[in-house]
Amino acid sequence: MSLIIRGGTIVNAHGSAKGDVLCDGGKIIAIGVDIDAPIDAEVIDASGQYVMPGGIDPHTHMQLPFMGTVASEDFFTGTAAAMAGGTTSIIDFVIPDPEQPLMEAYNTWRGWAEKASADYAFHVAVTWWDDSVHKDMGTLVHDEGVTSFKHFMAYKNAIMAEDEVLYNSFTRALELGAIPTVHAENGEMVFQLQQKLLAEGKTGPEAHPLSRPPAAEGEAANRAIRMAEVIGSPLYIVHVSTLDALNEIIRAKGEGQQVYGEVLAGHLMIDDSVYKHPDFETAAAHVMSPPFRAKEHQVALWKGLQSGALQTTATDHCCFCADQKAAGKDNFTLIPNGTGGVEDRMAVLWTHGVGTGRLTNEEFVACTSTNAARIFNLHPHKGVIAEGADADIVVWDPEATRTISVKTHHQKVDFNIFEGMEVKGNPSHTISRGKLTYIQGELRAEKGAGRYQKRKPFSPLTRK
Ligand code: URP
Numbered sequence: 001m002s003l004i005i006r007g008g009t010i011v012n013a014h015g016s017a018k019g020d021v022l023c024d025g026g027k028i029i030a031i032g033v034d035i036d037a038p039i040d041a042e043v044i045d046a047s048g049q050y051v052m053p054g055g056i057d058p059h060t061h062m063q064l065p066f067m068g069t070v071a072s073e074d075f076f077t078g079t080a081a082a083m084a085g086g087t088t089s090i091i092d093f094v095i096p097d098p099e100q101p102l103m104e105a106y107n108t109w110r111g112w113a114e115k116a117s118a119d120y121a122f123h124v125a126v127t128w129w130d131d132s133v134h135k136d137m138g139t140l141v142h143d144e145g146v147t148s149f150k151h152f153m154a155y156k157n158a159i160m161a162e163d164e165v166l167y168n169s170f171t172r173a174l175e176l177g178a179i180p181t182v183h184a185e186n187g188e189m190v191f192q193l194q195q196k197l198l199a200e201g202k203t204g205p206e207a208h209p210l211s212r213p214p215a216a217e218g219e220a221a222n223r224a225i226r227m228a229e230v231i232g233s234p235l236y237i238v239h240v241s242t243l244d245a246l247n248e249i250i251r252a253k254g255e256g257q258q259v260y261g262e263v264l265a266g267h268l269m270i271d272d273s274v275y276k277h278p279d280f281e282t283a284a285a286h287v288m289s290p291p292f293r294a295k296e297h298q299v300a301l302w303k304g305l306q307s308g309a310l311q312t313t314a315t316d317h318c319c320f321c322a323d324q325k326a327a328g329k330d331n332f333t334l335i336p337n338g339t340g341g342v343e344d345r346m347a348v349l350w351t352h353g354v355g356t357g358r359l360t361n362e363e364f365v366a367c368t369s370t371n372a373a374r375i376f377n378l379h380p381h382k383g384v385i386a387e388g389a390d391a392d393i394v395v396w397d398p399e400a401t402r403t404i405s406v407k408t409h410h411q412k413v414d415f416n417i418f419e420g421m422e423v424k425g426n427p428s429h430t431i432s433r434g435k436l437t438y439i440q441g442e443l444r445a446e447k448g449a450g451r452y453q454k455r456k457p458f459s460p461l462t463r464k
């Protein structure tokens, strides 16, 4: 059945205009003023509201097996919560164990993701290297439409990629027209600091940020950027949390390098005082890597987003409940790292970005949807309201308010890092490939309705 959204202001990254949007067969088929629609079309009155591309969260970890446990949010619950907040696509991560064939891990994750209610794609992590990894990267790009590869420069003795792996994988990615991405923290430095802090009897969550200083992120960002420079590959740095890493990106961009930066809603809003909370559960609930930082980094990250040095916003949605976090009660290095937010990113960014005058409506669309679609080659069928694009749409009510709370969120986790935050600007309707999945508080997400998104490689020389 067709659906028409009437009378809203259509906001794209490239501009805004009043008009109607007609959807059919999962696509946007017409845009214009007072356009005709089939008599039986479902009608959404969007007057006084914005009609924007559904959010794309390029960094989530649904049901990730990590640090001895499994993230509490699965692909169904996580994508459903995403749609309650206006996000219609996620890019999650396949993370093979060292020595595990990439294709085996990829097929496992594809199986898990079959229950997703929103569309999804995968970055595949390269955690080790041999000829089979070289070959599987080719298969992933050419046959499976995976065009981004992830490298963890942290998590020593687990999934950390040494420089040799980075070098080989960035080189192969360039050859294939794929983009390498990194979690930039010096894993050796973190490991040594963790041992030192534990030896000093500092075992609680307050030691977590001390073990991961801004310099460890700055060093790794610089190393990855320099490696990409020598190889000639583009680079995307996930969850940039410090001025140190941001300055490396700004320098490299200024020298003409193709470097992209992502910032998390959490890193924009939350500072490192949370780790000093007297209650273990609350402090541990904030343990993620890189950690929340001192306030001056938040100021810098907002400026990075405003200036375009950082292009995308994400959540790194990786949820662990209190009983899982309790594994690190006597040793902070055993607290599973991760926090949530996939449901709240859009409202937090709107409230603190658009609502404060830091971002225009169009810049909001760019950094919550379009830029991720472009960088990861989901564009032009995602990330834009245009004829022929997927009908992934959020109808955004700029006057709607809510107080974020674990008591009302849809995320499958017993904590919310934005607890108590008043947000103004929320979705009234979320539409996923032409189907209404969220209507004024009613979540209609359907298990298994999400589709895997195959992506095309870029030309290695032009990234066009
Ligand atoms: O703490 C985090 N971020 N957990 C998920 C894995 C990662 O580093 O992205």
Ligand code: ZN
Binding pocket: 183, 238, 239, 289, 290
């Ligand atoms: Zn990470």
Ligand code: ZN
Binding pocket: 059, 060, 061, 316, 318
């Ligand atoms: Zn992550």
